[in-house]
Amino acid sequence: MKPVLLGSWVLASLMAAVLAQAAPKAPIKIGEINSYSTMPQFTQPYRQGWQLAVEEINVAGGLLGRKVEVIARDDAGKPEEALRHAVELTSKEKVDVLAGGFLSNVGLALADHALKNKRVFIASEPLTDAIVWDKGNRYTFRLRPSTYMQAAMLVEEAVKLPAKRWATIAPNYEYGQSAVASFKELLKARRPDVEFVSEQWPAQGKLDAGTTLTSTMQAKPDAIFNVTFGADLAKLVREGNQRGIFPKVPVVSMLSGEPEYLDVLKDETPRNWIVTGYPWDQIDSREHASFAANYYRRFNEYPKVGSVVGYATMQAIFAAIKKANSTDNEKLVLALRGLKFSTPFGPAEFRAIDQQSTMGAYVGKLELRGNRGTMAQWRYADGKAYLPSDAYVRARRPAEAMK
Incomplete structure (x- = not known):
């Protein structure tokens, strides 16, 4: 090769190398699926929580030298919609990780997709026990404390009541069924003298509060275990207040x-x-104070539980990618098992045996301050204290899910 041509070739090679280094690397993509249109009171703060986390990580330089991008989809509270989006996000958008889910039946559908497609799924909100036990799989990790864990937290207080006759009111789908089953199991273990005299199972979002409370009170319960939420909870409270049932x-x-x-x-x-709840204005830990201040500065409103869950979901994903030093899903599974990560509630980890997070919840009593409700006499219940034994998990979780 002639000297001039050789020099040109070397120069071109150097320029190509420089341009390659200067070219921005492809972002790390996280596919996020949630019930944004059907549960906005939770999912709007949730979206803001994960947005804050993503903005913070990108300002700090991203992950593995790459920016983080979240591609969000609305499942409208329907498992079939969630699956349609999951297919599109994994096949077309080529996301590295899936996250989200609000309703338990949606979460289970996404977990099944994760298994079939060998795609890591961080179930942020679905609370059903099945997602980590009976229908658990290698690729699904759950962030929030489960129905079992929250039932265990509440049972600690329920056993102190003199009540022997209990009634339950819960939405008739996976979350409600799971919550009632866990509460009954755990309360009877601590108080063999109790009996459950009434079970009401209204369809989610379609509670007839008058009929439900009439049927409940006909059984003459000493206490009620309630699992309704959202608009159903408001209907139940209003009707119960008018009838003098509460408090x-x-x-x-x-x-x-x-x-x-x-x-x-x-x-x-x-x-x-x-x-169980979140007394956001009364928590003075350093982790929470920093999060709450940053959240308020960014969105000009106080944080809600959804805000915490959205933020912590991304913190867990970021920690896993850093630990794995990769977005390869098999490496991420290994990194997530036993992973320690930070949340506004304090440190948490995914325990290896069932891939359930130890993130806890606050337990207390409802009180009125001014014209709004709040929590009083509260305590933080660390999730790791309310997880069942390894033997209990092995009896329920498929063996192949623990490989």
């Missing part, structure tokens, strides 16, 4: 202390209900 009859209620629902109840909030 006369003690109620133990899952999720009812969350700002998403208290903001709707306002001055109708029933006093002394024992609940």
Whole structure:
């Protein structure tokens, strides 16, 4: 090769190398599927939570030298819609990880997709026990404390009540069924003298509060375990207040202390209900104070549970990618098992045996302050204290899911 041609070739090669280095790397893509149109009171703060996390990581330089991009889709609360989006996100958009889900039946559909397509799925909100136990799989990890865990937290308070006759009111789908089953199992283990005298199973979003409460009170319960949420919870509380049932009859209620629902109840909030929730304005830990301040600065509103869940979902994914030093899904599975990550509630980890996070919840009593509901006498229940034994998990989780 002539010297001039050789020099030109070397120069061209150097320029190509420089341009290649200067060219922006493809972003890490996270496919996020949620019930944005049907559950906006939760999913709008949730979206803002993950947006904040993504903005922070990108300002800090991204992950593995790449920016993070979230591609969000609305499942409209329907499993079939969630699956359609999951197929599109994995096949067309080539996302590296899937995340999200609100309703438990939607979460289970996405978990099945994750298994069939060997795609990591971080189930952020679905609370059904089945997603990590009976229908658990290698690729699905769940962030929020499950129905079993929250039932265990509430049972610690329920056993202190003198009540022996219990009634339950829960939506008639996977989440409600799972919550009631866990509460009954755990309460009877601690108090063999209790009996369940009434079970009401209204369709989600279609509660007839008058009929439900009439049937419940005909059984003369000493206490009620409630699992309704959203618009159904508001209907139940309003009808119960008008009939003088609340606060006369003690109620133990899952999720009812969350700002998403208290903001709707306002001055109708029933006093002394024992609940899981989020007393955002009373938590003074360093992790939470930093998150709450940044969230308010960005969105000009206080955080809700959805905000925390959205933010923590992304924190878990970021930590897994850093640990794996890769977006390869098999490496991510190994990185996620036993992964320690931070949340606004404090440190958490995904335990290896069932891929359930140890993120906890706040337990306390409902109270009125001014014209709005809040939580009082609350405590933080660390999730790791409310997980069942390894033997319990092995009896329910498929063996192949633990390989």
